[in-house]
Amino acid sequence: MIQITGLTKVYRRGRPPALLDLGFDARPGAVTVLLGDEGAGKTTALRLMVELERGLGITLFDGRTYRRLRRPERELGVLLPSSRPTAGHPGQRARSHLRMLAGAVGVPARRADELLEQTRLAAVADHRLRSFSPGMHRRMALAAALLGDPKALLLDDPTEGLSPRNEEWFHSFLRSFAVAGGTLVVTTRSPQEAAAFGDRVVTLDRGRMLADQPVAEFRRTRLHPEVAVRGPQMARLADLLVGHGAQVRRDGGAGLAVSGIGRTEIGELAYRHGILLHELADRVVEQPAPRVVLPTGSGRSGQVRVRSRHRDAEPVPAARPQSPPAAVPGEPSSGGPLFEEPLPRVSRSRRPSQESLVPVVERSGAGLPGRESGAADAPTAVIPSVAAAETEAERTVVLGPPVAAGPDLRPMRRSVPPLFRDEQHHRTEPEPEPEPEP
Amino acid sequence: MRVLAYELRRLRGLRSTWLILAAVLLCDAAVAAVLARQVPDGALAVPTAVRSVAAAVPLLPLPIAALGAGALGALSYGHEVRHPGLAASRVAFGRRVGLLVGKSVVIGAVSAALAVVTLLLDAVAVRLALPSSVDPAPAFRPDVFGSDPAGLLAAGAPGRPLLAFALLVVVGGWAGLLTTSLVRSAAAGLLVLCALPVLLEPAVGMILRQAGRYWPAWVRELLPFQYGLDWVRGEPGAAAVGPDPVLFAALAAPVLVLLVAAVLAQVRRRAL
Numbered sequence: 001m002i003q004i005t006g007l008t009k010v011y012r013r014g015r016p017p018a019l020l021d022l023g024f025d026a027r028p029g030a031v032t033v034l035l036g037d038e039g040a041g042k043t044t045a046l047r048l049m050v051e052l053e054r055g056l057g058i059t060l061f062d063g064r065t066y067r068r069l070r071r072p073e074r075e076l077g078v079l080l081p082s083s084r085p086t087a088g089h090p091g092q093r094a095r096s097h098l099r100m101l102a103g104a105v106g107v108p109a110r111r112a113d114e115l116l117e118q119t120r121l122a123a124v125a126d127h128r129l130r131s132f133s134p135g136m137h138r139r140m141a142l143a144a145a146l147l148g149d150p151k152a153l154l155l156d157d158p159t160e161g162l163s164p165r166n167e168e169w170f171h172s173f174l175r176s177f178a179v180a181g182g183t184l185v186v187t188t189r190s191p192q193e194a195a196a197f198g199d200r201v202v203t204l205d206r207g208r209m210l211a212d213q214p215v216a217e218f219r220r221t222r223l224h225p226e227v228a229v230r231g232p233q234m235a236r237l238a239d240l241l242v243g244h245g246a247q248v249r250r251d252g253g254a255g256l257a258v259s260g261i262g263r264t265e266i267g268e269l270a271y272r273h274g275i276l277l278h279e280l281a282d283r284v285v286e287q288p289a290p291r292v293v294l295p296t297g298s299g300r301s302g303q304v305r306v307r308s309r310h311r312d313a314e315p316v317p318a319a320r321p322q323s324p325p326a327a328v329p330g331e332p333s334s335g336g337p338l339f340e341e342p343l344p345r346v347s348r349s350r351r352p353s354q355e356s357l358v359p360v361v362e363r364s365g366a367g368l369p370g371r372e373s374g375a376a377d378a379p380t381a382v383i384p385s386v387a388a389a390e391t392e393a394e395r396t397v398v399l400g401p402p403v404a405a406g407p408d409l410r411p412m413r414r415s416v417p418p419l420f421r422d423e424q425h426h427r428t429e430p431e432p433e434p435e436p437e438p
Numbered sequence: 439m440r441v442l443a444y445e446l447r448r449l450r451g452l453r454s455t456w457l458i459l460a461a462v463l464l465c466d467a468a469v470a471a472v473l474a475r476q477v478p479d480g481a482l483a484v485p486t487a488v489r490s491v492a493a494a495v496p497l498l499p500l501p502i503a504a505l506g507a508g509a510l511g512a513l514s515y516g517h518e519v520r521h522p523g524l525a526a527s528r529v530a531f532g533r534r535v536g537l538l539v540g541k542s543v544v545i546g547a548v549s550a551a552l553a554v555v556t557l558l559l560d561a562v563a564v565r566l567a568l569p570s571s572v573d574p575a576p577a578f579r580p581d582v583f584g585s586d587p588a589g590l591l592a593a594g595a596p597g598r599p600l601l602a603f604a605l606l607v608v609v610g611g612w613a614g615l616l617t618t619s620l621v622r623s624a625a626a627g628l629l630v631l632c633a634l635p636v637l638l639e640p641a642v643g644m645i646l647r648q649a650g651r652y653w654p655a656w657v658r659e660l661l662p663f664q665y666g667l668d669w670v671r672g673e674p675g676a677a678a679v680g681p682d683p684v685l686f687a688a689l690a691a692p693v694l695v696l697l698v699a700a701v702l703a704q705v706r707r708r709a710l
Contacts, residue, residue, distance in 0.1 A: 050526040054707055066529050078526035089452060096451030101523045103443035144523060241605045 002026040002152055002183055007048045009041070009207075019044045022057070026185045027202075028151070031178045033198030034187040039094075040204040042187035043081065044290065046156050049185075050078055063153065067277055073105040077145030079155045087140035087254035090130035097129060098143060103147045105148045115143040119168070141174075152183035171197050191286045195219050223284050226259040227266055230279035237266075237275050246268065255279070322371035441540030445466065445514070449544065454513060457708040459552060462506030463559055469477035469502065471567035479571040488599045491560045495577050501700040503556045507549035508614030508631045509624075513648045515615050518622025518710040525709055536703050540620065542612055549611035553604035616700040619710070634692070642688045649684050 007022040019041040026032040034042045041152065049059040050066045058065060061075055069075045088097040098112035116122045119139040124132075138158060146155060158174070159167040175197070178184045188194050194201045194215075201218040203210040213221070229237065234256050238248045246261035258266060263282055270277050449455045494501050500508070518528075518537070527533050534562025536574040574673060704710075 051529050052526060054708070066526070072527045073524065076526075078524075080525060082522065082525070084521070086521065088523055089517055091453050092451050096447065097523070100447040100451055103447050104524060104527075106440045143630055309496055 001028060001062055002049075002185060003060040004045075004049065005058050005060075007045055007055065007059065009044050009048055009053065017207050019048065019055070019204075020138060020209075022202075022204070022209050024202050024209075024212050026183050028183045029178055029181050030199040031186060032173065032200045033194040033201065034185065034202050034204060035189070035191060035198075037147060039206065040194040042204060042328055043156050043208040044207075046080060046187065050076070052080070056188070058409055064435035066405045071106070072146065073148035073150065075148075075152065075194045077148065077150040079141050079145045079153070079158060080084070081156050085134055085137055086129055087132070087144065091128055093126055094126040094132070094140060096246050097140070098147070102147055107147055107149070111147060111149075112143075115146055118146075118436060119143045119173075125302045130264050131433050135162050138162060138166070138170070143172075145428045150182075153177065153185070155184070155186045157187050157189070159188070167193075172412075189372075190242070191218075191222055192284060195223050223286060224259065225282065225284055226257045227261070227263045227272075228255060228279060228281045229258055229266060229277060229282055230255040231270075231275065231277040233275045236273070237270055238425075240269055240273060240275075243267065257285070284362070441537050442544060444535065444537075445541050445544040447511075448517065449514070449548065452513075454518075458506050458513075459621040462503055462548075462552065463556060465502050466493045466556045467563040469495060470563045471598050474564040474567040474630075475569060477568060477572050479569075481489060481573045482568070483485050485599075487564070488603075490564045490668050491557060491600070492559055492603045493556075496567075499632045500610055501594060501603065503553055503603075505632070507545070507552055507611030509628055510543045510548060511541075511611045511614030511616075512544055512627040512631065514619040515618040515622075515710070519618075519622045520624075522709065523552065528710055529708055530595055531704060534707070535701065536705070537710065538615070538700070541615055544612040545615055547607050549608045550604060553607035556607075557603070559683050572703030616696045619700045620703055634668060636698070645688050646685065 004264050005023045006258075007019055008017055009019040010017045022041070022045055024032065034045060036042050044053065044055075047053045048055045048057065049057075061069060066072060066076065092100075093117065096114065098116060099109045102109055102112045111340075113122070113125075119142060121136065121143070125134070129137070129140070137378045142155075142158065145155075153174070155174070159170050162170065174186065178199070186197070188197075195218060198215050198218075200212070200214055203218075203222075206360045213250055228251060230252075231237070232254065234254055238250075238256055241248050241256070241258055241261060244261060246266075247259045249257045249259075251257040263280055267277065267280055269275075270280075324420075353437060469565060470493045473493065473495075477486055477490065495505075498505065507547050522528065528537065584642055610631070614631045617630040617634070618624055621627050621630060
């Protein structure tokens with residue numbers, strides 16, 4: 001059991017903290033994944049946990065801090081990245097390196113040989129570390145962390161930069177460690193890995209803890225299965241799919257990303273209507289983590305993009321024929337003051353953007369992405385909408401809440417066919433000032 | 439004990455250890471042989487014999503064996519900095535100091551062994567390389583080695599400078615370890631180690647001079663800059679006889695300063 005409370009690290013006074021008030025529990029028998037991008041504070045968190053860096057907050061390993069552990073190697077194995085990719089001195093042989101560390105840990109030398117067997121390095125044990133590949137180095141480092149037969153493991157990005165085979169081996173090995181009752185804290189950058197590997201996912205973003213979720217909830221809220229469809233007649237298929245209640249998004253030149261309907265059903269539908277398909281594949285799309293919110297009026301909150309959600313039945317607010325239908329999404333004000341009326345409350349801002357700086361840790365339970373509570377909390381009055389639909393007869397594509405502004409989920413920017421015309425970006429304004437129609 | 443096992447296995451597992459030891463022995467034997475070839479004719483004086491056996495060349499700041507021991511110490515600490523095997527378990531101050539003490543013990547033992555082996559090997563080399571015109575009897579008397587230890591350590595006998603040589607080698611190993619612990623790089627630590635005698639020998643000599651003393655002959659034979667200093671200051675007075683508290687204080691002060699600096703540096707750090 002590892003209890004982490006209030007880990008905070010400020011590298012320089014006046015700078016934003018590299019880590020702010022991180023707190024979670026890692027339970028035995030479970031894999032706790034720290035998920036975050038580069039610079040989110042994952043490594044800092046691990047280094048703070050073993051007190052390699054000075055910082056605030058306390059980490060208890062079975063009720064003791066790391067320094068107070070009598071035999072730290074027997075309690076906790078640590079795999080931290082060093083500045084060099086090698087596990088040890090390049091001139092040392094693998095066996096002698098592990099035996100040397102076994103001497104420092106205080107376990108017999110045959111334990112080193114055992115671990116070489118377990119990490120599939122026994123065949124190369126008498127070669128120098130200089131000739132080892134990154135995957136072998138990582139396995140050596142894991143073997144070194146396991147020397148004292150610890151009850152818990154802290155691993156910093158153990159599978160980063162490894163081949164898929166090595167990655168798979170790492171996952172199964174660590175999974176078996178957790179099944180045997182070990183406590184495991186792993187960091188990763190990939191949400192897919194976190195979902196596949198973890199039992200509990202703690203999401204970090206720029207030092208702030210965004211969420212602490214069981215993996216089922218994480219999968220539901222942060223990962224989103226969809227079907228990639230590609231073919232020459234996508235507009236027609238999109239119409240059919242929308243008619244069947246699916247959520248359709250344009251994906252590249254001649255592709256659709258469909259969610260809410262199975263792959264086989266899409267194939268059958270296309271077959272029945274004689275639509276040619278070139279590709280039909282399942283995939284998992286990552287949803288962006290909810291961003292840490294800046295306070296209102298800081299000058300930057302106006303840049304947050306929010307995509308709204310329309311429904312067919314929704315009343316179209318004030319159709320304007322003179323407004324250019326294919327307005328460039330990034331600059332909606334190019335055609336004059338377009339903003340008029342706030343969207344009805346159905347429209348979801350997936351980012352609770354205009355809230356003041358609520359401590360995120362408290363919100364993490366309630367304000368999860370895509371959840372109704374968090375969406376309902378967001379004030380919708382500040383989201384002016386571009387009334388884009390020209391006629392009511394035109395069918396609109398429903399944009400589901402999972403489809404948010406990610407790098408690969410951008411709406412198309414030019415030559416908008418009528419089908420997709422309502423996909424617009426809206427800007428949230430710092431001040432809710434609906435500009436009057438001229 | 440765990441630290442000693444760790445350090446012994448570390449030293450044994452690295453090729454550089456064996457390379458350094460072999461290089462030191464080879465160089466020492468070669469230098470000793472060359473020095474022996476240049477011994478003037480006649481009876482072999484004890485100081486000349488000692489200088490040949492210790493292979494003290496005035497070009498080098500320290501005897502070769504002391505430099506080799508210093509390199510071992512520097513690499514020992516540099517290994518922990520460059521390739522920390524268990525970085526997380528070295529966070530606590532006590533563990534780091536414990537590791538440093540363990541490393542000192544092992545490096546000291548290895549250095550002492552290196553000094554003894556060097557002396558034996560060099561004695562053989564000198565004996566073999568002596569020109570036929572030199573009479574080795576005064577220095578290589580069989581009764582010197584067979585007689586009682588007190589006689590061996592007497593003022594004119596070769597025992598005392600040879601003991602000083604072994605001590606210098608051990609201190610060189612420790613100093614390499616400690617200077618590297620200050621600068622955290624094996625190469626820089628070795629350079630500082632080479633600079634230390636250059637700074638310390640004149641400084642300590644000056645302090646001794648203030649106290650009305652001079653380097654005793656058995657120390658002077660091993661120190662590199664004796665010739666220059668003697669030339670500048672003229673002939674030194676009578677060599678100090680017997681153990682001298684001022685002399686030992688002057689010799690121990692730099693060592694103590696280095697030790698305190700190393701421990702203070704560890705207090706400030708989180709890793710070795």
